Amino acid sequence: MTANVALFVTCLVDIMxxxxxxxxxxxxxxxxxxxxxxxGQTCCxxxxxxxxxxxxxxxxxxxxxxALEPYEAVVVPSGSCAGTIRCHYPELFDDxxxxxxxxxxxxxxxxxxxxxxxxxxxxxxxxxILPATAIYHDSCSGLRELGIKAQxxxxxxxxxxxxxxxxxxxxxxxxxxxxxxxxxxxxSNAIVSEKxxxxxxxxxxxxxxxxxxxxMNMAGKLHRKGSKVRAYHAIELIAGMGDGPAxxxxx
Amino acid sequence: xxxxxxxxDAALADPILKIAVERxxxxxxxxxxxxxxxxPDFEAARTRAAAxxxxxxxxxxxxxxxxxxxxxxxxxxxxWAQTADEACxxxxxxxxxxxxxxxxxxxxxxxxxIGLPHALEEAGIxxxxxxxxxxxxxxxxxxxxxxxxxxxxxxxxxxxxLFRAKHANPHEEETIAAMAQSARRELRGAMLGADVGxxxxxxxxxxxxxxxxxxxxxNAELSLVPPRVHIVTAGIEKIVPSMPHAIHMLRMLARSATxxxxxxxxxxxxxxxxxxxxxGPEQMHIVLVDNGRTKMREEGLAEMLRCIRCGACMNxxxxxxxxxxxAYGGTYPGPMGAVLTxxxxxxxxxxxxxxxCTLNGKCQEVCxxxxxxxxxxxxxxxxxxxxxxxPTSMRWxxxxxxxxxxxxxxxxxxxxxxxxxxxxIGRTGWIASLxxxxxxxxxxxxxxxxxxxxxxxxxxxxxx
Numbered sequence: 001m002t003a004n005v006a007l008f009v010t011c012l013v014d015i016m017x018x019x020x021x022x023x024x025x026x027x028x029x030x031x032x033x034x035x036x037x038x039x040g041q042t043c044c045x046x047x048x049x050x051x052x053x054x055x056x057x058x059x060x061x062x063x064x065x066x067a068l069e070p071y072e073a074v075v076v077p078s079g080s081c082a083g084t085i086r087c088h089y090p091e092l093f094d095d096x097x098x099x100x101x102x103x104x105x106x107x108x109x110x111x112x113x114x115x116x117x118x119x120x121x122x123x124x125x126x127x128x129i130l131p132a133t134a135i136y137h138d139s140c141s142g143l144r145e146l147g148i149k150a151q152x153x154x155x156x157x158x159x160x161x162x163x164x165x166x167x168x169x170x171x172x173x174x175x176x177x178x179x180x181x182x183x184x185x186x187x188s189n190a191i192v193s194e195k196x197x198x199x200x201x202x203x204x205x206x207x208x209x210x211x212x213x214x215x216m217n218m219a220g221k222l223h224r225k226g227s228k229v230r231a232y233h234a235i236e237l238i239a240g241m242g243d244g245p246a247x248x249x250x251x
Numbered sequence: 252x253x254x255x256x257x258x259x260d261a262a263l264a265d266p267i268l269k270i271a272v273e274r275x276x277x278x279x280x281x282x283x284x285x286x287x288x289x290x291p292d293f294e295a296a297r298t299r300a301a302a303x304x305x306x307x308x309x310x311x312x313x314x315x316x317x318x319x320x321x322x323x324x325x326x327x328x329x330x331w332a333q334t335a336d337e338a339c340x341x342x343x344x345x346x347x348x349x350x351x352x353x354x355x356x357x358x359x360x361x362x363x364x365i366g367l368p369h370a371l372e373e374a375g376i377x378x379x380x381x382x383x384x385x386x387x388x389x390x391x392x393x394x395x396x397x398x399x400x401x402x403x404x405x406x407x408x409x410x411x412x413l414f415r416a417k418h419a420n421p422h423e424e425e426t427i428a429a430m431a432q433s434a435r436r437e438l439r440g441a442m443l444g445a446d447v448g449x450x451x452x453x454x455x456x457x458x459x460x461x462x463x464x465x466x467x468x469x470n471a472e473l474s475l476v477p478p479r480v481h482i483v484t485a486g487i488e489k490i491v492p493s494m495p496h497a498i499h500m501l502r503m504l505a506r507s508a509t510x511x512x513x514x515x516x517x518x519x520x521x522x523x524x525x526x527x528x529x530x531g532p533e534q535m536h537i538v539l540v541d542n543g544r545t546k547m548r549e550e551g552l553a554e555m556l557r558c559i560r561c562g563a564c565m566n567x568x569x570x571x572x573x574x575x576x577x578a579y580g581g582t583y584p585g586p587m588g589a590v591l592t593x594x595x596x597x598x599x600x601x602x603x604x605x606x607x608c609t610l611n612g613k614c615q616e617v618c619x620x621x622x623x624x625x626x627x628x629x630x631x632x633x634x635x636x637x638x639x640x641x642p643t644s645m646r647w648x649x650x651x652x653x654x655x656x657x658x659x660x661x662x663x664x665x666x667x668x669x670x671x672x673x674x675x676i677g678r679t680g681w682i683a684s685l686x687x688x689x690x691x692x693x694x695x696x697x698x699x700x701x702x703x704x705x706x707x708x709x710x711x712x713x714x715x
Contacts, residue, residue, distance in 0.1 A: 009705050009706070011656075011666075013705060014666065014704050014705040014706055015666050015669065015670060015700055015704055015705075016698065016700045016701075017698070017700070017701065018701050018703070018704060018705035018708055018709075019701070021705040021709070022705070022708075022709075037706075037709050039659065039706075040659055041659070042655075042656040042657075042659050042662045043656045045653075045656070047649065047652065048649055048653055049629075050610060050629065050632070051632060051636065051641070051645065051649055052629070052631075052632030052633040052634070052635055052636030052637070052641065053636050053646075053649050053653070054633055054636070054637075056649065056650075056653035059653070059657055060653065060656055060657065063656075063657060140609070140610075140611035140612055140613070141610075141611075141612070143612075144611070144612035144613070144615075144616055145612065171613075172569060172613075173569045173609050173611035173613065175569060175609060176609065177608070177609025177610060177611070178609075178610070180606070180607070180608065180609045180610075181690065181691065182688065182690030182691055183606055183607075183690070184256070184259070184606070184607050185689075185690040185691070185693055185694055186256075186259060186260060186263050186694075187259060187263070187570055187573055187574060187607060188609075188694070189693075189694035189695070190263055190573040190574075191569045191570070191573060191609075192694070192695065216697070216698055217695065219698065220681075220691070220695030220696045220697055220698065221694070221695040223681055223695070223696045224683075224694070224695045224696050245680070247698045248680045248681045248696065248698040248699070249680045250679065250680045251701065
């Protein structure tokens with residue numbers, strides 16, 4: 001299939017870990033898509049939305065909708081940001097039928113990248129080799145808003161040498177929660193400490209997930225406690241970029 | 252610092268609390284999962300339960316009138332209370348008219364909500380809490396920390412010490428059975444000797460006027476049948492149309508709360524003792540309490556009135572599991588408490604509750620009546636923002652960020668500067684301490700960003 005796909009990079013990937021965006025492009029192109037990065041995009045507005053700042057959330061939603069609506073599909077390397085566009089943009093325009101229709105149209109064609117590759121493209125990585133054991137953390141928004149659970153695991157299964165082991169409490173929140181982790185650092189720390197302990201007990205080499213926020217939270221805690229577990233966005237492995245630096249490693 | 256963060260810090264510093272919460276909530280979580288797995292199409296059952304409650308809440312007035320008429324026909328007396336104070340006053344007046352010196356109380360969160368224990372004490376009426384956990388709470392002079400297990404914050408070891416200090420004839424053997432016997436010796440006489448029994452209601456059945464209570468100890472039955480007077484205090488949202496609806500809700504309630512198929516005791520009280528009955532109170536009074544519920548229905552919280560008080564949301568909440576119930580500061584803790592407390596006690600002193608949530612959605616996933624708790628919490632966040640209750644730093648920070656985010660070209664310049672600043676601070680791949688982000692770096696390291704943003708790298712590639 002050939003689809004004209006817009007990549008919504010997400011603000012966190014843009015600033016903190018661009019290689020996730022490039023991995024998404026590489027995998028999408030391998031799946032036969034033509035990928036465009038619309039220049040009008042910045043952030044989906046989730047920080048404003050989740051802080052109760054509705055007017056800024058609406059303004060950023062409108063900007064994002066305008067940037068993304070010309071494309072056949074919108075692909076996002078984050079379940080959380082994809083969930084904002086898919087599930088919450090339409091809710092922002094209860095009193096504005098014209099914008100609600102535009103929000104719904106963009107929502108309907110917005111996908112988390114691994115769900116898009118697996119379910120829409122029916123694609124699997126080929127010839128990717130990575131001998132390692134890995135665990136997968138199900139980030140909450142992707143899991144509960146978008147039903148992302150089997151898709152990344154199906155894609156990861158196609159990587160030669162990669163052995164997936166179960167992570168106890170894989171569906172338990174890591175304590176990131178966007179601004180939550182800096183508003184209530186003590187609670188967030190208590191939650192992520194338990195998560196880091198659970199990760200460490202698996203003995204896996206790699207921690208994988210589909211959201212950079214959660215990954216930075218868990219990887220940052222693992223590094224602080226001296227753990228050797230290395231963290232990647234799953235799309236990096238899927239795109240054959242799992243041999244590069246893990247989160248927090250120098251390029 | 253707010254009262255909330257102080258309470259959180261105290262809770263996090265208490266290792267015993269963590270053990271206590273984990274034991275009970277962990278067990279509940281595991282047992283619920285088994286029970287739901289064994290339930291044919293629990294999802295459809297949730298949908299039906301939510302629909303039953305939505306229907307009742309939408310037609311609350313009609314069902315309440317039907318319940319009132321049915322209850323009166325059964326011989327009960329029905330009272331209406333607009334506020335918590337009014338509800339307490341009605342209860343105290345009934346107790347005084349009955350010449351009551353002692354009341355036996357069967358655990359009721361509505362009673363806690365309206366401040367009934369305190370009101371009874373002020374009126375000089377001796378109150379005997381007959382639920383085992385409420386008995387523990389009364390001995391310790393504390394407040395419940397969970398709506399199903401009020402003494403969840405205490406370990407069995409702490410309870411043992413408490414019983415030894417306070418019971419007349421405490422247990423000798425250090426076993427749970429011996430401790431239960433100690434409580435039984437303490438409570439049984441008091442229950443049988445009470446003048447008035449006070450309970451809440453798990454469900455009010457509109458077409459029969461029956462009041463349903465569920466317990467696992469049988470203490471409700473023993474507290475409510477022997478005394479001369481039975482007083483029920485119930486929130487007006489407890490109504491269900493008929494017995495089959497009540498049965499459906501009971502199936503949801505017990506499984507969601509403890510993982511059991513049914514509670515040990517499920518009793519429907521319909522009117523006082525009738526001619527020919529061997530047991531039962533001479534009078535039955537039902538106090539129907541609004542206390543802000545009508546307002547909640549009108550002001551966007553109608554879905555919250557579905558709540559059947561099972562506690563599954565808090566048992567599965569990562570925040571509750573760390574801080575326990577007392578840190579929330581209201582009658583109701585956890586996600587449902589975070590939604591209810593601002594409605595009951597005001598938003599300004601409780602704005603933290605809506606924010607101290609990662610919005611992970613687990614509470615909504617396990618809720619037997621599908622309450623969209625994260626959405627309702629975000630509703631409070633929006634109200635708090637709208638009313639100017641959010642801290643200036645937050646408003647200012649988000650304002651600056653949004654100003655840039657709405658101007659993509661300037662935003663790219665801004666991100667380039669932010670990246671440069673972070674890379675100056677981070678010598679290795681990690682940043683161990685970052686000004687303005689100490690909330691992050693106090694507890695964890697921050698990965699150093701790549702040299703250039705995705706957008707900068709991508710644009711350069713496109714120009715090649």
